[in-house]
Amino acid sequence: xxxxxxxxxxxxxxxxxxxxxxxxxxxxxxxxxxxxxxxxxxxxxxxxxxxxxxxxxxxxxxxxxxxxxxxxxxxxxxxxxxxxxxxxxxxxxxxxxxxxxxxxxxxxxxxxxxxxxxxxxxxxxxxxxxxxxxxxxxxxxxxxxxxxxxxxxxxxxxxxxxxxxxxxxxxxxxxxxxxxxxxxxxxxxxxxxxxxxxxxxxxxxxxxxxxxxxxxxxxxxxxxxxxxxxxxxxxxxxxxxxxxxxxxxxxxxxxxxxxxxxxxxxxxxxxxxxxxxxxxxxxxxxxxxxxxxxxxxxxxxxxxxxxxxxxxxxxxxxxxxxxxxxxxxxxxxxxxxxxxxxxxxxxxxxxxxxxxxxxxxxxxxxxxxxxxxxxxxxxxxxxxxxxxxxxxxxxxxxxxxxxxxxx
Numbered sequence: 001x002x003x004x005x006x007x008x009x010x011x012x013x014x015x016x017x018x019x020x021x022x023x024x025x026x027x028x029x030x031x032x033x034x035x036x037x038x039x040x041x042x043x044x045x046x047x048x049x050x051x052x053x054x055x056x057x058x059x060x061x062x063x064x065x066x067x068x069x070x071x072x073x074x075x076x077x078x079x080x081x082x083x084x085x086x087x088x089x090x091x092x093x094x095x096x097x098x099x100x101x102x103x104x105x106x107x108x109x110x111x112x113x114x115x116x117x118x119x120x121x122x123x124x125x126x127x128x129x130x131x132x133x134x135x136x137x138x139x140x141x142x143x144x145x146x147x148x149x150x151x152x153x154x155x156x157x158x159x160x161x162x163x164x165x166x167x168x169x170x171x172x173x174x175x176x177x178x179x180x181x182x183x184x185x186x187x188x189x190x191x192x193x194x195x196x197x198x199x200x201x202x203x204x205x206x207x208x209x210x211x212x213x214x215x216x217x218x219x220x221x222x223x224x225x226x227x228x229x230x231x232x233x234x235x236x237x238x239x240x241x242x243x244x245x246x247x248x249x250x251x252x253x254x255x256x257x258x259x260x261x262x263x264x265x266x267x268x269x270x271x272x273x274x275x276x277x278x279x280x281x282x283x284x285x286x287x288x289x290x291x292x293x294x295x296x297x298x299x300x301x302x303x304x305x306x307x308x309x310x311x312x313x314x315x316x317x318x319x320x321x322x323x324x325x326x327x328x329x330x331x332x333x334x335x336x337x338x339x340x341x342x343x344x345x346x347x348x349x350x351x352x353x354x355x356x357x358x359x360x361x362x363x364x365x366x367x368x369x370x371x372x373x374x375x376x377x378x379x380x381x382x383x384x385x386x387x388x389x390x391x392x393x394x395x396x397x398x399x400x401x402x403x404x405x406x407x
Contacts (some may be wrong), residue, residue: 003033003064003075004103004309005032005036006032006145006185008075008281009028009031009032009035011071011075011279011280012031012068012071012225013027013028013031014280014283015064015068015227015228015270015273015274016225016227016228017200017226017227017228017229018200018203018224018226019200019203023207027223027224027226029191030084030223031225033194034194034195034223038194039075039110040110042080044076044077044194045072045077045078045194045195046077046078046080046093046191046192046194046195047069047072047077047079047080047193047194047195047196048079048080048081048082048131048187048188048191048195048196048197048200049065049066049068049069049081049082049194049196049197049198050082050083050084050087050133050184050187050198051081051082051083051084051115051119052087052088053084053085053088053108053109053111053112053114053115053250054088054108055084055109057114057118057248057249057250058115058118058119058248058249059239059241059246059247059248059249059252060230060239060246060249060275060308061229061230061232061238061239061240061246061247062249062273063119063121063122063249063275063276064227064228064229065197065198065201065227065228066081066119066122066123067275067276067277068124068197068199068225068227069122069123069128069144070123070124072129072195072197073123073124073128074223078129079123079127079129080128080129080130080131080191080193081116081119081123081128081129081130081131082131082132082133082187082191083112083115083116083130083131083133083143084131084133084184084187085105085108085112085132085133085134085135086132086133086134086137086138086183087180087183087184088111089105089108089139112132112248112310115131118249118250121249121311121312122311122312124212128143131191133183133187133190135190136186136187136190137183137186137187140186145179145182147158148182148185148186148213149182151212151216152181152182152209152212154178156208157178157181158173158357159313160204162308163177163198164362165291175290179330180205181204181205181208181209182209182213184202184205184206184209184210184211184216185205185209185210185212186213187210188206188210188211188213188214188222189213189214189217189219192219193210193222193382194220194222194223195222195223195224195225196210196222196223196225197225197227198224198225198226198227199226199227199228199229200226200228200229201229202226202228203224203226206224206226207366208224210222210224211224226272228270228273228274230271230274230275231263231267231270232245232246232247232389232400233247233259233262233263233390234264234265234389234390235263235264235267235388236392237360240349243386243387244381244383244386244387244389245262245389247259250313252313253299253309253312253313253317253318253320253321254287254320254321254324254325255379256308256309256312256313256321256322257305257306257308257318257321257322257325257378258290258305258321258325258377258378258379259304259311259378259379260301260304260308260309261301261302261305261325261378262376262377262378262379262389262390262392263301265297265301268297268300269283269287270300271304271308272286272287272304275308275311275339276304276307276311277307277311286300286303286315302322302325302406304319304400305321305322305325306318306319306322309321309322322363325378328378338393338401338402338403339356339401339402340402340404340405341355341356341394341401341402341403341404341405342405342406343388343391343405343406345403346387347387347388347389348384348385348386348388349369349374349381349383349384349385349386349389350362350365350369350384350385351367351388352388352394353369353374353384353394354398354403355369356402358374358394358396358400358402359396365384366384369381369382369383369384369404373396373397374394374395374396375394375395375396376389376390376391376392376393376394376395376404377393378395378398388404391404391405391406392404399401
């Protein structure tokens with residue numbers, strides 16, 4: 001493959017989080033052992049990540065695991081993009097404090113149709129296997145499910161943080177929610193996987209359920225590559241459409257570039273490690289240059305924004321987006337002096353537009369947003385009734401500006 005096993009381990013463990021350093025070291029060592037074994041056997045590692053099509057549009061946070069899969073592809077390993085058309089019917093409780101709504105099979109398949117095409121902006125289409133877990137989960141009988149369940153205790157499920165919180169609050173935990181981990185664990189068995197990639201919210205499903213079921217059914221337990229969660233453009237909360245802090249995949253190069261440029265400096269390292277194609281040494285060099293004042297943080301962020309935009313829209317579009325950003329912001333096509341507004345907690349975009357006088361009424365504010373006429377630091381704000389994303393320059397039209405600051 002041209003890359004040493006130690007270099008592969010360093011790259012593939014980049015950006016991983018386990019919440020336990022001993023577990024992280026154990027997974028790194030198991031990954032090294034699995035790579036050595038695969039090399040002796042003359043085969044690539046079998047790697048997969050599952051995606052439940054519970055919505056239609058993906059944002060940058062969804063692509064973290066895809067970027068990790070692409071790293072495996074570039075190293076010559078065998079990657080499966082698993083669409084969870086059956087697990088989506090149950091709904092993953094891992095990152096939820098209440099039960100997910102049950103989707104119909106028609107809704108799931110309609111959503112699934114958009115997932116793979118969006119994923120191919122990151123993955124190599126020619127090297128990606130697309131599978132649906134309905135292939136094997138639909139064939140399980142009630143007896144099969146009972147036999148899978150005998151490998152787990154109720155206490156193991158109730159110890160999970162989100163279930164424990166709901167139990168403490170007296171909120172319902174539905175029996176079908178415990179099936180999800182069994183189903184995902186069985187995916188690993190069906191695929192005879194060496195490595196499963198997932199986010200930190202999948203730690204139980206991968207490290208406990210997947211490994212346990214594989215071992216119980218006579219397979220070598222998988223190596224779990226647990227990726228960190230990407231913060232949103234506010235730099236604080238997990239990227240989430242409901243928080244209004246997302247960088248969508250289906251947007252424009254200019255919008256993506258501008259949104260990346262709006263993230264706080266303190267999360268640049270996380271973005272570099274989770275979303276870019278840079279190797280660990282390259283990222284360390286950039287961070288060291290910033291720390292030693294050899295590289296301005298703004299220039300480091302421009303390098304980051306250009307890289308991320310190029311991944312999804314190509315080099316030419318990324319270069320054009322960078323030029324547009326420089327022309328608008330660095331060449332000061334905005335006033336040097338503008339009114340300031342102190343942002344208060346819980347204020348929405350509509351609240352701020354009205355209180356700053358940039359909109360005469362709440363209905364006018366919503367109309368401006370619908371017409372894509374409201375920008376924050378150059379990026380279009382598309383939702384009005386969400387928390388105001390962060391401090392920055394709020395713009396309506398070409399000539400009306402307010403600098404929003406923290407109170």
